[in-house]
Amino acid sequence: LEDLGEFGLIARLTRGLPQPPYVRLGAGDDAALLDCDDGSQIVATCDALVEGIHFVRAWATAEQIGRHALAVNLSDVAAMGGEPLAALVSLILPRATAVEWLDGLYAGLRAEAEAFGVGIVGGNVAATDGPLVVDITLLGRVPAGRALLRSGARVGDRLCVTGTFGAAAAGLLTLREPEGVGGATDPAVERVRAALRVPQPRVSEGRALAAGAGVTAMIDVSDGLAADLAHLCERSGVGAVVEADALPILDATWDVARRYGRDAIELALQGGGDYELLFAVRPEQEARALAAASTAGCAATAIGTVTEAASGLRLRRGDGGWVQLEPQGWDHLRSLDRASEQGR
Amino acid sequence: LEDLGEFGLIARLTRGLPQPPYVRLGAGDDAALLDCDDGSQIVATCDALVEGIHFVRAWATAEQIGRHALAVNLSDVAAMGGEPLAALVSLILPRATAVEWLDGLYAGLRAEAEAFGVGIVGGNVAATDGPLVVDITLLGRVPAGRALLRSGARVGDRLCVTGTFGAAAAGLLTLREPEGVGGATDPAVERVRAALRVPQPRVSEGRALAAGAGVTAMIDVSDGLAADLAHLCERSGVGAVVEADALPILDATWDVARRYGRDAIELALQGGGDYELLFAVRPEQEARALAAASTAGCAATAIGTVTEAASGLRLRRGDGGWVQLEPQGWDHLRSLDRASEQGR
Numbered sequence: 001l002e003d004l005g006e007f008g009l010i011a012r013l014t015r016g017l018p019q020p021p022y023v024r025l026g027a028g029d030d031a032a033l034l035d036c037d038d039g040s041q042i043v044a045t046c047d048a049l050v051e052g053i054h055f056v057r058a059w060a061t062a063e064q065i066g067r068h069a070l071a072v073n074l075s076d077v078a079a080m081g082g083e084p085l086a087a088l089v090s091l092i093l094p095r096a097t098a099v100e101w102l103d104g105l106y107a108g109l110r111a112e113a114e115a116f117g118v119g120i121v122g123g124n125v126a127a128t129d130g131p132l133v134v135d136i137t138l139l140g141r142v143p144a145g146r147a148l149l150r151s152g153a154r155v156g157d158r159l160c161v162t163g164t165f166g167a168a169a170a171g172l173l174t175l176r177e178p179e180g181v182g183g184a185t186d187p188a189v190e191r192v193r194a195a196l197r198v199p200q201p202r203v204s205e206g207r208a209l210a211a212g213a214g215v216t217a218m219i220d221v222s223d224g225l226a227a228d229l230a231h232l233c234e235r236s237g238v239g240a241v242v243e244a245d246a247l248p249i250l251d252a253t254w255d256v257a258r259r260y261g262r263d264a265i266e267l268a269l270q271g272g273g274d275y276e277l278l279f280a281v282r283p284e285q286e287a288r289a290l291a292a293a294s295t296a297g298c299a300a301t302a303i304g305t306v307t308e309a310a311s312g313l314r315l316r317r318g319d320g321g322w323v324q325l326e327p328q329g330w331d332h333l334r335s336l337d338r339a340s341e342q343g344r
Numbered sequence: 345l346e347d348l349g350e351f352g353l354i355a356r357l358t359r360g361l362p363q364p365p366y367v368r369l370g371a372g373d374d375a376a377l378l379d380c381d382d383g384s385q386i387v388a389t390c391d392a393l394v395e396g397i398h399f400v401r402a403w404a405t406a407e408q409i410g411r412h413a414l415a416v417n418l419s420d421v422a423a424m425g426g427e428p429l430a431a432l433v434s435l436i437l438p439r440a441t442a443v444e445w446l447d448g449l450y451a452g453l454r455a456e457a458e459a460f461g462v463g464i465v466g467g468n469v470a471a472t473d474g475p476l477v478v479d480i481t482l483l484g485r486v487p488a489g490r491a492l493l494r495s496g497a498r499v500g501d502r503l504c505v506t507g508t509f510g511a512a513a514a515g516l517l518t519l520r521e522p523e524g525v526g527g528a529t530d531p532a533v534e535r536v537r538a539a540l541r542v543p544q545p546r547v548s549e550g551r552a553l554a555a556g557a558g559v560t561a562m563i564d565v566s567d568g569l570a571a572d573l574a575h576l577c578e579r580s581g582v583g584a585v586v587e588a589d590a591l592p593i594l595d596a597t598w599d600v601a602r603r604y605g606r607d608a609i610e611l612a613l614q615g616g617g618d619y620e621l622l623f624a625v626r627p628e629q630e631a632r633a634l635a636a637a638s639t640a641g642c643a644a645t646a647i648g649t650v651t652e653a654a655s656g657l658r659l660r661r662g663d664g665g666w667v668q669l670e671p672q673g674w675d676h677l678r679s680l681d682r683a684s685e686q687g688r
Binding site: 001002004006009010012013014017018019020022023025026027031032034036037038039040042044045046047048050052053054085086088090092093095096097098099102103106110113114117118119120121122123124125126127128129130131133135137139 | 345346348350353354356357358361362363364366367369370371375376378380381382383384386388389390391392394396397398429430432434436437439440441442443446447450454457458461462463464465466467468469470471472473474475477479481483
């Protein structure tokens, strides 16, 4: 299974799945799209957090884990430009789970749902002898034809992102190797840990970008910027150049990376857990798209350009040198050994 | 957690969940209902199969487990009278899972999806150090106002069911204690094992019953007839009488029960895994509803009557005696110990 990897397995299992006529988009993007008869499409996605793989109870409160579990799904709906509506929450619970911890988890789920106008409309619970799993399906809606897919980027488009990168990866460093930082009261450490614990899904930004801002393709960055850029480029049949100097990185991330002797650029490109949006936009619409995102919520930044597929993925370093960008992002299967140790 | 039980936990976690205006029905029924603007409602449900709790790999093929995983969700959509449309499949996989086994699981999922006109439109995979989980969310559609809830039964309604009861429980007996039966080639044993391994969701029957056959309430029977009758009665604020002699039970179930010294009536009332529909219907419409179900697919049978809540749940035995019907059905949390041993 690990040889095949997460994406190899998904491709193998979903190859040639028959799709009824109302399925506008099946497996393979951030979410599926189903036609309604009222001029809208249902956006549907699911994502699970597995204890010991995606979270460690000692590293976050139950509320934070609850928010996180919904946020990763909100991010997928955001990446389609969709409006999230309703969530189903499936809990797979070890017998020893404290009810008070579950109360906390649900408090986080409720808070996140309320913040984004989402109803928690169902779910189920089952017992397990293994780790706790929070598996959420999120349904949303988008006007027909408005959803942004991974597949629309064209040569010459500008590549842009919301928010900043690498903070969650830096936060993970501080939790895995706490001896490397001065203490939990350090503002930089608190900042990057917060980024890891409670990602901010870019729902309003995604909707604004889908509403006619010239955006040609979009994906949410959950597995690492390089890895998700590779997904977008593969789907679009293009290559890309990323400018290292243009990557938006928090001061706190630089600070923490330095203390661990790590390169913040590397964390930004290869670390996962950012849950920002990466999008391609026609060059003449770049300013408009950046303004649309920032008006809706957070700052957005141009980080590169879409190129011919034959050029692959390249990084232009600050010193002017070029390197091939090798995605080493998160694989939910292949990285299990490392993941178990790291608690991601 | 086990003290609280599955339904106590769900009630505790979902109490007072805020519901946006498009949520017609939230947690607590077989599925949620969301309003669309086109005169239909989305039906949404999710249910997980956990290895060692809901299935044992040695007791069924991967294909059968795949069919089963989708069937339990189809049954929930059927219980609303809905048309199933699209499934999202979340797999939580032990590292050692053979890819060939997953191919088989997906072959079963595909076959079941195709048989019911459902598209598999997405999902996700994640690794675990624990047991394998197949968690499916199924979306469907029902004309607005047509969905059948658990809450509509009225005093005087007749209680009816599709299909037969107790076969899955008898099948479980033969797998747990194979020495009790002559061998796997025995037709009765094969019959009850098939009932356990691949339940037949009553989708067309459910849709027919929702299409104006006078049905007032419906539920799918997954946890045991007595337990799910109790759920329907609780939601409707009523009691019930069940006639033991009227319970539809396969000859094979009687045969296997006898060989284990068990009462087939008890298996029919308390065993789980039947995935039949239980519905209440106005007495003057009983014949019409039974005909609607059997025209759509399988035979349906009247098994009792809805009474005042104060009478509780009662069973009239074949000898004319009355007993209180105590639901001892499946609880996905409380029964874990027993479940682990039994592989349910």
